[in-house]
Amino acid sequence: MKFSHEFGPNYLIISIEGLFICDESLNRLKIFIQEQIENGTKKIIVDMEKMEFISSTVVGFLVKINTELNGILGRFVLCNVNKEAVLRTFEITRVDTIIKIFNSRQEAINNISN
Numbered sequence: 001m002k003f004s005h006e007f008g009p010n011y012l013i014i015s016i017e018g019l020f021i022c023d024e025s026l027n028r029l030k031i032f033i034q035e036q037i038e039n040g041t042k043k044i045i046v047d048m049e050k051m052e053f054i055s056s057t058v059v060g061f062l063v064k065i066n067t068e069l070n071g072i073l074g075r076f077v078l079c080n081v082n083k084e085a086v087l088r089t090f091e092i093t094r095v096d097t098i099i100k101i102f103n104s105r106q107e108a109i110n111n112i113s114n
Contacts, residue, residue: 001025001051005032011043011075011112012036013105017050026058033065042074045108049080059093066099077101079108 001018002025014033033044044065048054066076079102081087090096102108 001029003029003032008109009113011045011109012041013045013047013109015047015050019051019053026061030061037068037072037074042069042072043112044069044074044076045105045112046076046078047080047105047108048078048086049082049105051081051086052083054086054089056089056093059089059095063095063098075112077108077112079103079105 001016001023003014003016005012005014007013014029016029036044046062062076062078068074069076077100081090081101087096090099090101100111102111
């Protein structure tokens with residue numbers, strides 16, 4: 001898994017590519033997100049357009065970040081969940097009822113910017 005990031009006016013977008021599983025890159029992502037939250041970031045979009053697979057451990061991590069941001073009146077959303085396997089994992093685990101999922105990056109930006 002690889003990830004990149006970019007900052008908007010009042011949000012952070014993290015783009016994930018490849019297999020999103022529990023490995024060293026997940027640890028780097030956890031540290032990066034935690035640092036951003038500690039530095040005041042309260043709105044995060046995770047763009048999953050190029051993601052092919054997600055593990056249950058990572059699903060738990062996403063729910064944890066969502067809970068943490070909700071606790072500080074922040075927002076956490078996902079977008080471009082295009083792969084059937086990833087979307088199906090979110091449906092089975094009911095993450096799609098906990099975390100908002102948008103079809104496009106622009107929809108996510110519009111929603112989180114309010």
